[in-house]
Amino acid sequence: MNSPEWQKIEVLADRKYPVYLGTSLEELGAYLPALPEKVEHILIISHQKVLDLYGGRLMKGLGDYRVNLLVVPAGEAEKSLERLSQLTTAALGYGADRKTLVIALGGGVIGDLAGFFASVFMRGVRLIQVPTTLLAQVDSSIGGKVAVNHPAGKNILGAFHPPQAVWTDFTTLESLPWLEVENGLAESIKHALIADPGLFNFFETQVDSIKQRDPLIWRTMVTRSSSVKVKIVSQDEREQGIRGLLNLGHSFGHALETEMNYRGVTHGQGVSIGIVAAAHLAGAKGFISLAEVERIKQLLRNYGLPIAIPGQNPQALLQRMQADKKNQGGRKILILPQGIGNAVISQDCTDNEILAAWQQVISG
Amino acid sequence: MNSPEWQKIEVLADRKYPVYLGTSLEELGAYLPALPEKVEHILIISHQKVLDLYGGRLMKGLGDYRVNLLVVPAGEAEKSLERLSQLTTAALGYGADRKTLVIALGGGVIGDLAGFFASVFMRGVRLIQVPTTLLAQVDSSIGGKVAVNHPAGKNILGAFHPPQAVWTDFTTLESLPWLEVENGLAESIKHALIADPGLFNFFETQVDSIKQRDPLIWRTMVTRSSSVKVKIVSQDEREQGIRGLLNLGHSFGHALETEMNYRGVTHGQGVSIGIVAAAHLAGAKGFISLAEVERIKQLLRNYGLPIAIPGQNPQALLQRMQADKKNQGGRKILILPQGIGNAVISQDCTDNEILAAWQQVISG
Structure with missing residues (x-):
């Protein structure tokens, strides 16, 4: 590097x-x-x-x-x-x-x-x-x-x-501990999932090079992932619309982090779990295929990111989502993948649908 | 009203x-x-x-x-x-x-x-x-x-x-306690002093009507004083320049309020003392005449606002001015009247000049 x-x-x-x-x-x-x-x-x-x-x-x-x-x-x-x-x-x-x-x-x-x-x-x-x-x-x-x-x-x-x-x-x-690398990979994979199918594919094919921190591969990964963020915030700095997509996985992830009092779960792990929960919910609503849900889980798993949280209480996690900043008029606003490389803002997820998604990541 | x-x-x-x-x-x-x-x-x-x-x-x-x-x-x-x-x-x-x-x-x-x-x-x-x-x-x-x-x-x-x-x-x-009225009068008189000589004159001639809360006189006073503020912030919302003039009396006043731990001095009283200190400093620098210093003190006195703070420690008050937000690169920035209805930003006041101004309001 x-x-x-x-x-x-x-x-x-x-x-x-x-x-x-x-x-x-x-x-x-x-x-x-x-x-x-x-x-x-x-x-x-x-x-x-x-x-x-x-x-x-x-x-x-x-x-x-x-x-x-x-x-x-x-x-x-x-x-x-x-x-x-x-x-x-x-x-x-x-x-x-x-x-x-x-x-x-x-x-x-x-x-x-x-x-x-x-x-x-x-x-x-x-x-x-x-x-x-x-x-x-x-x-x-x-x-x-x-x-x-x-x-x-x-x-x-x-x-x-x-x-x-x-x-x-x-x-x-170069010297970053792997747990810290995971935090960044979770967000980079999220960027790929919401806006850059080519980067998603890059993550799928470059697992070993990325894990071994190949300088050229990392340069590409960081530059391309940063560019997704720059492009989105340039269109919507104040998060009136499209910037909200960057929250994919975060409503679930923040709830998990808060519930665990920020102990025993890193931000990257929370986001990884959150992405999986959002994928399950998107699958249940027909926004992505079950094969795509599995593809997302497999990618996260390949990088050592968690895809299950056995032992958590789904009701408590749902309750934690009440304080999410994206909520409007008591309705929960969630970001869901729609295929790979695309995402949508969903305003009509019921508490039961959210509970079912939590259940799926709890049972793994 | x-x-x-x-x-x-x-x-x-x-x-x-x-x-x-x-x-x-x-x-x-x-x-x-x-x-x-x-x-x-x-x-x-x-x-x-x-x-x-x-x-x-x-x-x-x-x-x-x-x-x-x-x-x-x-x-x-x-x-x-x-x-x-x-x-x-x-x-x-x-x-x-x-x-x-x-x-x-x-x-x-x-x-x-x-x-x-x-x-x-x-x-x-x-x-x-x-x-x-x-x-x-x-x-x-x-x-x-x-x-x-x-x-x-x-x-x-x-x-x-x-x-x-x-x-x-x-x-x-209508029902505002007189101490609260004083707080507003101090700021209104400050508005007149920095930008509206006609309003200053209005305050000088309408003492009784204002003290008796004559509705029509108050309507004029509030509207005219608000308009000074609106005009200044419309020109400089982020206080890059002219808005700084509104701080006249406040560097001194905040120091006094902080030194007294916000007890035994209202904001209006702090500003009144601060205006007098700024007037003394402006007088010492030749920005206003001694007659104008007296005219300012007389106006504040007519409304029952304090013009002296016996017993305070000038060095301690000077020290309190170190944390003032207007300071730049260790230099104290003060607002001083230049005549009645006009003010300037002064960047070159020495600690000795500031101490002398404090001394004058302490000795009364």
């Missing part, structure tokens, strides 16, 4: 911003003078482990700036109002002001938390997303959605806060 | 929205179908005392909607992340979703808190401001700024979340 080529694609939203794919951490500093407003003070928000790995490389380019580090413990539980408050205290202690630039260096949790902090600190400061995980690179760093969790549900408090830029260095993926 | 005339002025910001002046609470329900998206569920966020006075009148027009009340205790301390979290729990319990409309019924605290809740709940839901105090009617309900406080400073966490509409019923001012 040390190929020197990099490319820039643009998110064409309310405010246009670039996504740099395959750049290097060291070069970010040299890019900052290209921002419309001058940068003086930088807050890097990250985990200690990520700083140990990449902090030095990133700092190499930032010698001209006043930089402070805000270190956040690992874990989804850190996406909280309490952590937001602590970041605020620390930021003010470092003299952060409205001109401060926040750099989110890390995975999805850091991107969401640092992004939400940037969106509300002094009513909003600038943000650059530097995603270091597969999930963050193909998905969460793109599109401006930021949030923290609430005891009653995931990502319940948040904002749309598009970054100044997304800065993606593929080399950070 | 029961004149049937009402008027509509428009805030011409990123998204245009109307400010209805002199309408009635009962009529809001009949206005809701004019919103671009249908309203089904409404959350009214208010204080119990305000609901006792005006809840019935507002509800009269809302019979066609599903309405829930979220009651918040009184006091600036309620503008907190803790209260935001509690509102979130309660809102989800009532089945609130992305289509929910939040109505902020009350004064500045309710507008800020309910507005910030609306800005982050599920990444943003619709908001209508129904200001019931003079301060909220002439100032805080207009312009989209919402926020909560943080132990380290006032309004440190917030957003720009313009409402769908501002709905102002002058009759709610």
